[in-house]
Amino acid sequence: MLITMLLVFIANILLGLPLFISLITSALSGFLFVDPSLIPRMLPQQFFSGINSFSLMAIPLFILAGNLMNAAGLTPKLIDLAKSLVGHLRGGLGYVNIVSGVFFAGVNGSAVADTSALGSLLVPAMKKEGYSPSYAAGLTAGSSLIGPIIPPSIFMILYSSVTNTSVGDLFLAGIIPGLILALAFMVMNFIYTRKANIPKSSTGIDLKVVFRCLIQAGPALLAPIIIVCGIVFGIVTPTESGVLIVIYTLLIGIVNRTLDLRKILSALKETTQLSSAIFVIIAASSIVSWLLAYAQVPSHFAKLLTPFEDDPVSVLLLISLITFVTGMLMEEVSALMLLTPVFAPVALHAGVDPVHLGIIITMNITIALITPPMGACVYVAAAVSKIEITDLFKSIWPFVCVAVLVLLILIFFPSLTLAIPDLFK
DSSP states (O other): OOOHHHHHHHHHHHTTOOOOHHHHHHHHHHHHOOOOOGOOOOHEEEHHHHTTOOGGGGGHHHHHHHHHHTTTHHHHHHHHHHHHHHSBBBTTHHHHHHHHHHHHHHOOHHHHHHHHHHHHHHHHHHHHHTTHHHHHHHHHHHHHGGTTTSOOHHHHHHHHHHOOOOHHHHHHHHHHHHHHHHHHHHHHHHHHHHHHHHHSSSSSOHHHHHHHHHHHHHHHHHHHHHHHHHHHTTSSOOOHHHHHHHHHHHHHHHHTTTTHHHHHHHHHHHHHHHHHHHHHHHHHHHHHHHHHHHHHHHHHHHHHTTGGGGGGGHHHHHHHHHHHHHHSSSSSHHHHHHHHHHHHHHHHHHTOOHHHHHHHHHHHHHGGGGEEEEEEHHHHHHHHHHHOOOHHHHHSHHHHHHHHHHHHHHHHOOOHHHHHHHHHH
8 A cells, every 4th residue: 555655646746746636646545445435534524634723823823924024124134143243254154154044043944935045145145255156055055954943943833733742842942953953064164164265254253243233133033032932931822922923023024114015915925825835735644644544554663663662762763764765755744744643653652752753853854855856945045046956966965964963963862952841841
């Protein structure tokens, strides 16, 4: 059954059919093996029940908040702040790219959106500074991976909806891994700038400029603090925090007179398009997930992992390997929604903390965003950098390796993910 479903899915993708249709037709082929009489009843039921979750309402709200911040002109101020902090270093724009990725992570949690914004603003300048186009594009795609790790994170909300894990704990657990990923890319940029002999951009840091940029970027920097604190301290639910941050962003834009009706409508349009695509994929994925559970596929996987059930590290390594390969061939939301119900019971039985598992799965799915041939961030980075996608596919692997190295560190040292959540227990 699984082989047939996979072949049907791949064939539909190669034919250019939309992803959600590919998932549904794959599920239909699976129903033929299990029980065709279930199709009229279970297919529409699971399609709608998959998105009938209050917590999922937070996704379009966080996306809207990010779009409104972009429309209000707050994101360029985050880049200016990054420049004031690290732009004076040798190869400063590379560090600016990474630090901006950290700042942008707290705005919308979307790696693809961050790639587009950072690439269009920084890649041309990086080329002028002496960076090769492929490295500049690769670093942009790599630094955008920080977005789904540091809160807010769409992937973490999806994981929470499947496993009933606390969103607040997941958001707190993502802070240190996100910063470690940023540090790893900084080390990589340090090595590259020495080899490529990239010059310094300025003479030194100017504290007056830093202070001015900090004041200007302050409203955007407060957004993730409002989100995380509101959820962690039980003041608001994730969905309510999404409403709060949208209202906050609207007020900032209106007070600063940087948002008008045209920009708001444009942000709403972009949010509707992206949210619709995400939700229809979630709905289609839920059909496949239910079918796999009905056919007891998770229990079969559990049997395969039985020799490692007393070794959480081995279980996480195997899960990461399977997720890595799956992410190369499947869209990230689909991969997360399909694999989480299969792997979560196995990992929890092996003694893996559900919050730690959520970070590991999120990290795996995030790495897939820069992994050929399906990595969405690679295509966006190539487009905004105006380089051939095949050239970027060849040069993206060092960035993938750095991200995988961070993943391995997190697997072997779970305290890095659980340290902050444990402080609030």
